Amino acid sequence: MQFGIYTVGDVTQDPTNASTPSESQRIQATLQIAQKAEDIGLDVFATGEHHNPPFITSSPTTLLAYIAAKTQRIILSTSTTLISTNDPVRLAEEYALLQNLCGGRMDLMLGRGNTAPVYPWFGKSIADGLPLAMENYRLLHRLWREEDLNWSGRFRTPLKNFTSIPRPLDDLPPFVWHGSIRTPEIAEQAAYYGDGFFASHILWPREHFIALVEFYRERFAHYGHGTREQAIVGLGGHIFMRRNSQDARREFRPYFDNAPVYGHGPSLEEFMEMTPLSVGSPQEIIDKTLTFREHFGDYQRQLFLFDHGGIPLKTVLEQLDMFGAEVLPVLREETRKRRSPLAAEAPTHANRLARLHATHPLEPGIKTPRQDSVTGH
Numbered sequence: 001m002q003f004g005i006y007t008v009g010d011v012t013q014d015p016t017n018a019s020t021p022s023e024s025q026r027i028q029a030t031l032q033i034a035q036k037a038e039d040i041g042l043d044v045f046a047t048g049e050h051h052n053p054p055f056i057t058s059s060p061t062t063l064l065a066y067i068a069a070k071t072q073r074i075i076l077s078t079s080t081t082l083i084s085t086n087d088p089v090r091l092a093e094e095y096a097l098l099q100n101l102c103g104g105r106m107d108l109m110l111g112r113g114n115t116a117p118v119y120p121w122f123g124k125s126i127a128d129g130l131p132l133a134m135e136n137y138r139l140l141h142r143l144w145r146e147e148d149l150n151w152s153g154r155f156r157t158p159l160k161n162f163t164s165i166p167r168p169l170d171d172l173p174p175f176v177w178h179g180s181i182r183t184p185e186i187a188e189q190a191a192y193y194g195d196g197f198f199a200s201h202i203l204w205p206r207e208h209f210i211a212l213v214e215f216y217r218e219r220f221a222h223y224g225h226g227t228r229e230q231a232i233v234g235l236g237g238h239i240f241m242r243r244n245s246q247d248a249r250r251e252f253r254p255y256f257d258n259a260p261v262y263g264h265g266p267s268l269e270e271f272m273e274m275t276p277l278s279v280g281s282p283q284e285i286i287d288k289t290l291t292f293r294e295h296f297g298d299y300q301r302q303l304f305l306f307d308h309g310g311i312p313l314k315t316v317l318e319q320l321d322m323f324g325a326e327v328l329p330v331l332r333e334e335t336r337k338r339r340s341p342l343a344a345e346a347p348t349h350a351n352r353l354a355r356l357h358a359t360h361p362l363e364p365g366i367k368t369p370r371q372d373s374v375t376g377h
Contacts, residue, residue: 004044009057012310040324046079068102080111092143104349144173191219200236234301245280259309298343
């Protein structure tokens with residue numbers, strides 16, 4: 001089980017003192033948060049991709065490459081990379097380069113994003129969002145596995161005898177998660193390719209995401225990648241801690257009420273009841289996080305949001321220190337004890353490479369093409 005943090009990179013005014021960091025300050029704060037994540041023993045740091053204010057995460061590969069140079073162990077990921085508006089050729093090149101730079105300790109999560117205006121900014125139409133996601137990933141998947149590729153599709157110019165460079169490290173493409181908050185076709189896509197499915201279930205009631213994850217597990221098994229229990233699932237969450245729950249909720253409430261993602265909707269208490277948002281003491285955080293397995297089964301990656309809504313860097317770092325000292329060790333131990341021995345292990349470059357060599361010692365893991373039941377291709 002991998003535990004980590006993810007950030008949406010918002011530049012938001014602190015509602016308690018009306019101060020707002022500059023974009024540069026927010027970028028530098030993100031670097032400190034990533035380094036702190038490694039220091040406390042977390043497994044993953046992930047950043048989103050946005051191209052509009054109030055965010056600073058327009059170039060995930062640049063940010064992650066810098067963090068890779070400043071860290072030694074932590075897996076670097078995205079949350080998410082926009083598969084619908086980015087050119088698959090550039091994605092293949094940039095993330096393969098990042099993979100080689102950091103020695104394989106990276107993966108990426110693909111999604112369509114939640115900002116409608118981004119489509120025309122990159123010459124696309126939101127009406128084509130889902131077909132773009134399907135076609136672009138089909139091409140990206142092949143670019144990492146084939147050389148001298150001939151390809152034509154609906155949304156970009158054809159390729160003739162094209163090889164993307166650099167090639168994936170050890171001829172093993174980066175592991176891909178498909179992130180979705182509402183779309184079963186994305187869960188189907190993840191299952192078809194045998195990739196991971198990430199349910200960032202911080203926005204909608206858990207029942208909605210339980211259904212998506214169960215559908216993904218069913219289709220993963222249908223396509224012959226393993227049993228339902230061996231499907232590779234990731235979940236999101238959000239944490240705010242103090243020594244007692246009353247202090248935690250009092251301090252967090254103004255940030256919740258004004259947050260770009262949460263604010264101006266259900267109350268803090270209602271949101272905590274419906275979603276994985278955890279605000280309270282370290283023990284309350286532990287207790288709630290351990291319920292996720294009851295709802296979703298054994299899963300492979302748990303990411304938490306710590307820095308959203310204008311929470312100052314000092315507070316974020318305090319939260320991470322408390323999490324690393326009092327929460328993370330308990331979560332690791334309790335998860336280990338409760339985990340089924342049949343569940344899949346969390347994906348890393350090393351264990352995927354070992355499994356590849358064990359099953360195909362003389363050739364890279366190129367799968368036989370099959371018809372995609374979503375697109376018909």
